[in-house]
Amino acid sequence: MRGRSAPFADPNQASHEARPIWSAEAGAPVLIARAAAIAGPDTSEAALFAPDLPGAVHLLIDDRKRSHLLLVCGPLALQLLIEGADLLSGPVSLNFITRGIAELAPAIDKLSMLRRILACSSQFRHAQRSWSTQTLRLRNALIALDGHAAGASYREIATVIFGKERVARDWPDPSLKDRVRRSLSRGQAYINGRYRTLIF
Template sequence: MPWIGGCIFAEAAGTPCADARIFWRADWDSSVVLVEARPVSSGDAEAFDLRRLTAWATVLRLTDGRECLLLSDGARHLQLELAAGTLLSGPVRLHYLLSGLTRIELKTLTLRRLVVLYRRGRFPTGLFPPEPRARRWALALQSYDGLAAGASHREIAVALFGETTVREDWNGRSQYLRLRVRRLIRVATALVRGGYRDLLG
């Protein structure tokens, strides 16, 4: 599969969000960690065995033969991109390719999440804090979908905030609801035109 912008989808675009497995390029998403996988015996104390994580693992093989590993429970995820080796032929020792200072926190956070998941068999909720802007982004993209489908601003407001709220507030003294819809559309337009890259870090 070819790269589509900064990401590649491992399944159909109509897949529900909770089931979607989206792979980001390491040069777009600073949280993706480049690794080398070197074979070791299963008794090696430092061995990484993908079979321990099969409940969350999706491996994508690129056209050049390299692999990407996505670990996801639907709500949380982390990703490794292999610069060399394979995860599919038994235990390996992972060698992490880290450099620089500007985005190192995102990569080390990915590694902390990986360590806890591997040791405890669950995603560490404390290392996946809620994104406070997520609801606004979701509303913005819903507004954009409505606009693309030909909906008016009022119809978008009804879809987002309900008929009762729109009936009571759309033509009131305050223009807050109209302004909110316009702001959401502006946010969504910026995201669609490439601003989504800023969300990746």
């Protein structure tokens, strides 16, 4: 194509985790917009540089010079299909397009989603970093429990919890395997009634 897009979808992840760009022609729900380049300095709210938008995770430019911009915040995701000016050349203004009255309600829903993503992304990124010891233990217990139920080995479970590099480096040390065992025991205790401690 134009050499401006990089591969981004991890084939080892499920589609809802990898967050690929879906084809609008195949029926993917997208919010359509037209970009107009802004000449000279413009400090108005209409000016935006798309890659700097909160929640922007992927930008793909197709062979028709259309931009496919994916915005994500936590469980919320919205794909924009943007025609017109090149989003990477500088600030643009966006005009959102509704193609017919029948598309009005879906477009309003997508605009509402866009507003929520732009509002929450900075707060969500901060929340992601705020793991406590208790929430980390709970997370690891649930990962170990799910992995065990799916038939994963201790090493495979450790890879999900601690990452591939750390497991490759530290697996000969039995303490990492012991941590997986403890996480699995903690998870089994939760399903045997300990979950009540999270409720009360």
